[in-house]
Amino acid sequence: MECRHELKATMKDPKRCLEDAADLYSYAYDASFGIFQPDLVLQPMSTEETAAIVKIANIHRVPLYPRGRGTSLSGGPLAVHGGVVLDFSLWDQKLEIHPDDMIAIVSPGVLTGSIDTAAGKHGLMYPPDPSSAHVSTIGGNLAENSGGPRGLKYGVTKDYVIGLEVVTPEGEVIRTGGKTVKNVTGYDLTKLIVGSEGTLGIVTEAILKLIPKPVATKTALVPFKDLVDSGKAISKILTSGILPSKMEIMDQSSLLAVEEYEPLGLPIHAEAVLLLELDGHPEAIAQEMEVVEKVCLDAGAEEVKVARDAIEERELWKARKLVSPAIVKIKPTKISEDATVPRSKIPEMFRRLKIIRDTYGVHLVVFGHAGDGNLHPNIIADQRDAEEMRRVEEAVGEIFKAAVELGGTLSGEHGIGVMKSPFMEMEVGKEGLDMMHRIKRAWDPNNVLNPGKIFPEPGQRLVLSNE
């Protein structure tokens, strides 16, 4: 890289330039597949440093890969064409809560969970709650438009971003939106940047909307003998006029895995359990829970176990939190998908997933944010078994196909990255993909920012290996 010295000179502190083999290797991964080593890692901690790097990279056509904490499940921050990883995780100094405006102003490396904690001190809440909130950055969440269990009632990251500071792929600094909740001045560039997976701009500051924190919550665990009945119950609860703050599902394989990992007394004979939370005024949610109980029992639930206090509530949610660590005890490789379907199609999606599991003989576990149709079909496999991985690749392709055929989407929250780009055209069509390409070219004429993501490269197919 001929401009290495120029790039390194942008860092005020040389310790924030990493180029040892060991350092470079540790930035070659994220939480998905593939190992792609960058040529250099820079850790910018200001807008000026970031803009200076981008200007140099744009002149010399050096690929840049923004990175938060590398928890992406779609390969988003991987250096697939070599070049420079920009690690923003050190830049977490700015976390301002402005209670009177009900906003937070944050730098890109702030952990998402910290924003909600800081807002809570003022009786406010930052609702987006990816399960990775304690380890992922707001920059990464903005780029992926991350969601979480509370997305059912409160929406996802994009619903809470009202303003951004962005370094463009040519190194200019722009501001989008602002501090007001309403803003219709011109094109909504804020929303275009959110979810663009670090391909259109680098977020250097975000202004986030906060909302009042609900005073109370109530949680229930609802086991079903039949997985498809649990899907029907989800739709019935929502059409009964009640909007739970969370509605998550765990299938029998998830329950078994969690019980094996840490016995919690889960109903492992059930084909699925729903875990739901209501929030609001204590009297209102007590009445709503009665309605939920009736609806679930009518839909075939065995019982509705309502947590009596905060300790029992925490115990029930612990089961959901343990699914991910528990299932990797079965086999070491976890392919975590987030195919999402319209809510009425949840029962049909379950049926299709059962067929895919049997056809390809894969260990398929389903859990996730069922209330908004954002299921997480996870396949547990062993990457060392090439034959098994071939079956897994086919099964994953079939999962995407099923979701799109049912009117759904390839990704509800994990993004396209490298992993799902071969399937993009299937969902958005040739013309749709071409329009996205044109936007990318207009913003980033030299294809400097996060190349190799979202858009399929010629002949690209899904490969789940680290070769």
Ligand SMILES: Cc1cc2nc3c(=O)[nH]c(=O)nc-3n(C[C@H](O)[C@H](O)[C@H](O)COP(=O)(O)OP(=O)(O)OC[C@H]3O[C@@H](n4cnc5c(N)ncnc54)[C@H](O)[C@@H]3O)c2cc1C
């Ligand atoms: C155990 C686990 C649970 C998870 N649970 C959820 C969940 O419930 N919901 C959910 O949505 N996701 C979830 N994820 C996925 C992941 O945590 C999110 O995608 C998260 O937003 C990534 O944040 P990060 O800081 O790790 O970013 P990275 O993984 O480092 O990067 C992600 C993307 O953001 C871009 N990026 C990073 N910083 C910037 C910036 N400042 N400007 C522009 N682009 C940038 C990168 O280029 C990349 O494309 C989970 C992951 C794990 C491992």
